[in-house]
Amino acid sequence: MNFSITTLGTASAKPIVGQHQSAHVVNMHGRLFLIDCGEGAQFQLSKYGISKSRLDNILISHLHGDHLFGIFGLLSTMAMEGRVSPVYIYAPKDFSSLLKFFLAHFGEGVKFEINHIPLKSKGPEEIINLHNCHVWAFPMNHMIDCYGFKIIYHKMPRHEGQPEVYKSIAYCSDTAPFESEAEWVRGVDLLYHDSTYADDNEALAGKVHHSTARQAAQVAAEAGAGKLILGHFSSRYKDFGVLLAEAREVFPESYLAQEGKTFEVI
Ligand SMILES: [Zn+2]
Numbered sequence: 001m002n003f004s005i006t007t008l009g010t011a012s013a014k015p016i017v018g019q020h021q022s023a024h025v026v027n028m029h030g031r032l033f034l035i036d037c038g039e040g041a042q043f044q045l046s047k048y049g050i051s052k053s054r055l056d057n058i059l060i061s062h063l064h065g066d067h068l069f070g071i072f073g074l075l076s077t078m079a080m081e082g083r084v085s086p087v088y089i090y091a092p093k094d095f096s097s098l099l100k101f102f103l104a105h106f107g108e109g110v111k112f113e114i115n116h117i118p119l120k121s122k123g124p125e126e127i128i129n130l131h132n133c134h135v136w137a138f139p140m141n142h143m144i145d146c147y148g149f150k151i152i153y154h155k156m157p158r159h160e161g162q163p164e165v166y167k168s169i170a171y172c173s174d175t176a177p178f179e180s181e182a183e184w185v186r187g188v189d190l191l192y193h194d195s196t197y198a199d200d201n202e203a204l205a206g207k208v209h210h211s212t213a214r215q216a217a218q219v220a221a222e223a224g225a226g227k228l229i230l231g232h233f234s235s236r237y238k239d240f241g242v243l244l245a246e247a248r249e250v251f252p253e254s255y256l257a258q259e260g261k262t263f264e265v266i
């Protein structure tokens with residue numbers, strides 16, 4: 001059994017050389033979920049040896065370019081590689097018009113189904129139920145319609161009874177902290193959280209609906225998470241050590257996301 005998250009991009013909105021924008025792969029026993037698809041995600045997938053052909057489920061948190069601009073390149077490459085199996089894209093409802101535009105102008109070679117499942121819930125909602133693997137989406141507190149995700153591995157009972165939550169990974173980006181957040185990710189083994197800023201930019205973080213590393217740590221502590229992964233770093237920080245230090249003052253089990261680095265929960 002393997003249950004892990006690999007980060008492909010740690011940057012926030014502004015493109016910078018040597019760092020990529022949000023994209024992550026959750027691997028649950030060989031079943032892959034791509035979470036967000038920033039520019040260049042397909043190159044990062046190749047670099048870290050993750051096969052595009054195994055990506056059936058893509059979760060898009062919101063329609064800001066740093067989480068989305070890589071999706072159409074990725075879909076085009078899948079078509080060029082002769083993909084026939086369907087792709088399921090869980091994304092906010094307005095993604096449908098972007099997909100329509102892509103297919104109208106660049107969809108000639110696309111021989112596989114692209115299914116858009118719109119995210120629109122006001123609270124936690126189960127969006128994927130595959131035997132022992134369940135995925136929930138829940139709204140974030142961002143500038144536009146945005147969703148977090150919780151991916152749960154259930155242990156199936158040997159005989160009768162309900163499956164129990166065994167391990168879980170949650171993804172909260174982009175967001176400012178909000179009242180129900182810790183409740184919705186309570187007890188997760190690993191929490192990936194928006195940590196765009198350090199304390200020096202706390203006011204700015206609130207204004208643009210992002211979090212500081214310390215705020216991410218407060219959510220992790222309140223939720224009783226096992227481990228916190230900080231990511232989505234502002235380009236103004238050249239050394240992310242300050243973010244890590246501020247988070248660890250609140251929640252010692254905090255770690256920096258690094259491109260290509262995998263955190264395992266099993
Ligand atoms: Zn972002």
Ligand SMILES: [Zn+2]
Nearest residue numbers: 062064142174
């Ligand atoms: Zn955003």
